[in-house]
Amino acid sequence: MRNGSNRILDELAKLATDAADVAQGIRREAGTAFRVQAEKIANKLDLVSREEFETFKEMVLKVHADNADLKKRLDDLEKEQTRKK
Structure with missing residues (x-):
């Protein structure tokens, strides 16, 4: 009887190991499918990369600073024109 129970326990252990392997495979496959x-969704949304975003942000900040400088120059010129009249 001892050999019979050992064999059954061995078979159950093997089944449990196989089931765990199958579960891991399913988890990996589901993770891959999700990614x-x-x-696909990100590509359809036409999202930009972090690098592209940072580059564009720097460009906007530079244009903003340039506009502030030009506004100051224009204000100074207008004041000068007003004084000359």
């Missing part, structure tokens, strides 16, 4: 779907 693929997320990438």
Whole structure:
């Protein structure tokens, strides 16, 4: 009887190990499928990369600073014109 119970326990352990392996495979496959779907959605949304965003942000800040400088120059010129009249 001892050999029979050991054999049954061995088979149950093997089944449990196989089930765990299958569960891990399913988890990996689901993770891969999720990543693929997320990438497809991101591509459809036409999102920009962090690098592109940072580059554009720097450009906007520079243009903003340039505009502030030009506004100051224009204000100074207008004041000068007003004094000359």
